[in-house]
Amino acid sequence: MTARGDALRSQPADSGAGELEIFPCTLLQERLCREVNEPAPQRLNVALRWRVTGRLSHSTAERALQSLIDRYEILRTGFNEVDGRVAQCVSPAVPFRLREIDLSVLPSEQRDDRADEIGRAEAIQPFDIRQPPLIRGALLRLGPDRDILLLTFHALVADGWASGILLREFRHAALAIETGKVPFDAPPELQFADYALWEKELLASDILDESREFWRHRLHALHPTRVPTDPGTTGRQGERAFIESLLFPAPLWRATEKCAREHNVTLYALATASLALMLHRTTGNLDIVLGSQVANREDPSTESLVGPTVNSITLRLPVDASGDCSRFVANVAETVSEALQHERLPFEIAAGLASPSVEGPLHAINLVVHRSYSGTKETEQDQPGPFNLVFLPSFSPGPLWELNFFLIGRDEGWRLSCEADAGLYEQQTVKNLLQAWLDCFAFLAGASGNAPQPELRAPIMPVAKATSSSAPSASDVSQPVKAWQPLNSTALLPIETIPIHDPARQIVQFHETGRQTPMVVLNNRSVYYPLAQELGENRPFIDIQLYHPGGPLDLPPHAFEIFGAYAVKLIRWARPHGPYVLGGHCVYGVVAFEAARQLTQLGEKVELVTLFDSWAPGYREDMSPRDQKIRKRHLQLYGYRQRLAQYRAGEIGLNELLRKPLLRRLHLLKPEPSPEMEPGQWFDDAVRQAAARYRPRPPYDGDVVLFRSDEPLRGRLFDELMGWRPLISGNLTKVDVASAHLDMFRKRPAGTIASAVNDLLAARRNSGQGGTAA
Numbered sequence: 001m002t003a004r005g006d007a008l009r010s011q012p013a014d015s016g017a018g019e020l021e022i023f024p025c026t027l028l029q030e031r032l033c034r035e036v037n038e039p040a041p042q043r044l045n046v047a048l049r050w051r052v053t054g055r056l057s058h059s060t061a062e063r064a065l066q067s068l069i070d071r072y073e074i075l076r077t078g079f080n081e082v083d084g085r086v087a088q089c090v091s092p093a094v095p096f097r098l099r100e101i102d103l104s105v106l107p108s109e110q111r112d113d114r115a116d117e118i119g120r121a122e123a124i125q126p127f128d129i130r131q132p133p134l135i136r137g138a139l140l141r142l143g144p145d146r147d148i149l150l151l152t153f154h155a156l157v158a159d160g161w162a163s164g165i166l167l168r169e170f171r172h173a174a175l176a177i178e179t180g181k182v183p184f185d186a187p188p189e190l191q192f193a194d195y196a197l198w199e200k201e202l203l204a205s206d207i208l209d210e211s212r213e214f215w216r217h218r219l220h221a222l223h224p225t226r227v228p229t230d231p232g233t234t235g236r237q238g239e240r241a242f243i244e245s246l247l248f249p250a251p252l253w254r255a256t257e258k259c260a261r262e263h264n265v266t267l268y269a270l271a272t273a274s275l276a277l278m279l280h281r282t283t284g285n286l287d288i289v290l291g292s293q294v295a296n297r298e299d300p301s302t303e304s305l306v307g308p309t310v311n312s313i314t315l316r317l318p319v320d321a322s323g324d325c326s327r328f329v330a331n332v333a334e335t336v337s338e339a340l341q342h343e344r345l346p347f348e349i350a351a352g353l354a355s356p357s358v359e360g361p362l363h364a365i366n367l368v369v370h371r372s373y374s375g376t377k378e379t380e381q382d383q384p385g386p387f388n389l390v391f392l393p394s395f396s397p398g399p400l401w402e403l404n405f406f407l408i409g410r411d412e413g414w415r416l417s418c419e420a421d422a423g424l425y426e427q428q429t430v431k432n433l434l435q436a437w438l439d440c441f442a443f444l445a446g447a448s449g450n451a452p453q454p455e456l457r458a459p460i461m462p463v464a465k466a467t468s469s470s471a472p473s474a475s476d477v478s479q480p481v482k483a484w485q486p487l488n489s490t491a492l493l494p495i496e497t498i499p500i501h502d503p504a505r506q507i508v509q510f511h512e513t514g515r516q517t518p519m520v521v522l523n524n525r526s527v528y529y530p531l532a533q534e535l536g537e538n539r540p541f542i543d544i545q546l547y548h549p550g551g552p553l554d555l556p557p558h559a560f561e562i563f564g565a566y567a568v569k570l571i572r573w574a575r576p577h578g579p580y581v582l583g584g585h586c587v588y589g590v591v592a593f594e595a596a597r598q599l600t601q602l603g604e605k606v607e608l609v610t611l612f613d614s615w616a617p618g619y620r621e622d623m624s625p626r627d628q629k630i631r632k633r634h635l636q637l638y639g640y641r642q643r644l645a646q647y648r649a650g651e652i653g654l655n656e657l658l659r660k661p662l663l664r665r666l667h668l669l670k671p672e673p674s675p676e677m678e679p680g681q682w683f684d685d686a687v688r689q690a691a692a693r694y695r696p697r698p699p700y701d702g703d704v705v706l707f708r709s710d711e712p713l714r715g716r717l718f719d720e721l722m723g724w725r726p727l728i729s730g731n732l733t734k735v736d737v738a739s740a741h742l743d744m745f746r747k748r749p750a751g752t753i754a755s756a757v758n759d760l761l762a763a764r765r766n767s768g769q770g771g772t773a774a
Helices: 027-035 058-071 108-124 160-178 192-204 209-218 250-262 267-283 325-341 347-351 427-445 526-535 560-574 587-601 625-648 654-665 681-691 747-766
Strands: 019-024 045-054 077-082 085-090 099-102 135-143 146-154 241-247 287-294 311-318 365-371 387-392 403-410 413-421 507-510 519-522 541-544 580-585 606-612 704-708 732-736
Touching: 019 192, 027 085, 027 192, 027 347, 045 108, 045 160, 058 135, 058 160, 085 192, 108 135, 108 146, 146 160, 160 387, 209 311, 209 325, 209 347, 241 427, 250 267, 250 413, 250 427, 267 287, 267 311, 267 325, 267 365, 267 403, 267 427, 311 325, 311 347, 325 427, 403 427, 413 427, 507 560, 519 526, 519 560, 519 587, 526 541, 526 747, 541 560, 560 587, 560 681, 580 587, 587 606, 587 681, 606 747, 704 747, 732 747
Parallel strands: 099 135, 287 365, 365 403, 519 541, 519 580, 580 606, 606 704, 704 732
Antiparallel strands: 019 085, 045 146, 045 387, 077 085, 135 146, 241 413, 287 311, 403 413, 507 541
16 A cells, blocks of 8 residues: 555645645445434444553643644544535644643542543543544543543544554653654654545455455345343433443463464454354354454554554354354354455445345444453553553443444453443343353363353353353363363363384484483484584483384374473483483474473473574464564565575576566466475474464473574564563573574584583583583
8 A cells, every 4th residue: 555646635625724635435434424413423432541640741641632633634634525425624734622620629539430420421422523633632630640531532533453553652742742852753654545545446446356245145144143132121222331341260261262272263263152152042043143343454554554444344153053162163263264354345335235134233243352452561551751551441432233242351361341232231131141251261162160061052041131150260260171072072082192103213312421411302313413513422412303204193183282292201211311401493492392391390300491493382373463464474575585586696597586476376377396295294294283372381480592593584573582581481591593594503503502502501500500510
């Protein structure tokens, strides 16, 4: 996406206060403008609150907010009809006033209640969308260095992602103003009008034709899912809302994370599955329909864009009452994945493809899952300065859906919440729904202390009259989830171990008479030999080839800990007792790390774990989908630069550099035949798949050294410590090795590694921690 040129700008119009620039609206903005004329327009507000600790003057806060309005066109935008169609009307300048309300004159016991009253009133006050700015704020003074900042946006100008950007930039601007600096040196690369013009061009092309067909098929004969309303409510839909919340018990959350990892599904997919199961049990429906939102910021240039890019998708989830848990969750994950592949088609178009028989909104029930845009250490207290902003729960301006379920992660933990239409549901009903959702999480994770239902379909729960079941206790859910539990079984499935076949053929030893602590490395037998030589004859060196030399075995999926236990058995076959130095290259460094954890638990001493270009488990996998895509692009660009260097060196021709890759992408050239499988590749693949799901806890309290070659990239998504710092509470040392990834054990880099290993072990010995002559 690129910034617009002058040729794309509409002719200015005279607003009476300077020239307006007129731009088309996005389809989302057009829909929101129509909804402004419906009952309860205040529900389109985005109301946020922060507790201010420290010193923040009213003047600084107001000037910082004014700098944001000056910086971003969308904050100077009103919405008016131009030539028969609603348009964005951008003013060249818009003044902003931050209200200051002194509550310190009230008795101290009344201040918080009065602050809440003001916050609720601010949240439900409608905007006149014709008059920018569509943002207002208030600074409530409760006492010395104790304030509350209220900011309310209209959904036409900001979504959750954009509000997170504005919070960070508000803090930056306020700190700059306090120190006499200019808040922003340069304008943003893109304004929201650029995005609107880009969307218009996208929709005029045929790029989204496949997505149109996907949604036409997916929404055929669809019937929205609704939870029966409570008879005692007013029935006046959309006027006001309330929010109920439930903190996810930490042991159950750990079991849920483990469950998602072991079965290679995202937490979003697992949350969707548990909610669908709860709604099935509540309504009896076998076809559950949910709405959900995506940031719609795949293009890296939109990461810092302020404006509403959010898009809604429809999740249509069949529930097979006779199926088991694993199949059900896998089917939900596949449905989610398919929907996300077609997320770029605006909901306003997709909804129009639904069957004409659909009455009312397509989404009566919505689901949101994300790490908070604010309310975490990362967003609140990551910079020094005279003040901090601490997120406070928002007051609801009104319901956008009958029921909006959300799973939000903050520093206190993950929280289940539901915003409900107060005209349709009572608070006890929503509390029961949240508890039922939590119970379904526990049921799917296999972590509930109660016996599971024999099948997916349980008796329909009349939520309005149901009593809240007790939440799973810590004792119920603290045990690790060993395997998925089919719904027609009451016992957990046992996990098989990997058998040892012929250890004498899998283990090679050098310098067996040496007296120093032996070094044990995993796989890459012939590659490690120079390192054994550089370490010297006084250090025994044991090389263990983990895969069976007889060829591929029938190896079912295993938890990563099983591979660690397999390595431990081979290590103890070669050397029954420690101390040990363990190591591995690439993913086998992670195996060595897990083996060290298990050996330590068995009472053995592991003096040092050596990791050679090993990425920490979870570092890449737990990145947001957006960051994973950006990281992939960086790697693709790096690969292209490598090929370009080969071309310049005369190693490949222009045909291999450009023409063949292009023709393959266009499917005009057959792909290259797959290379013959390397010996042991079947085992490597199984280890990598298990490592992607592995999340070691608690942190390892031993000494670890990371040897990093020149090859891994550096930067925000390529951590200098390769993601290991959170997993290690002991000493973690990084040593740079001047070599490529596959050349780390040639003579010169092997000398660097050997010298560092010997020095670290000598330091341990001198400090009284070492083993036998280190």
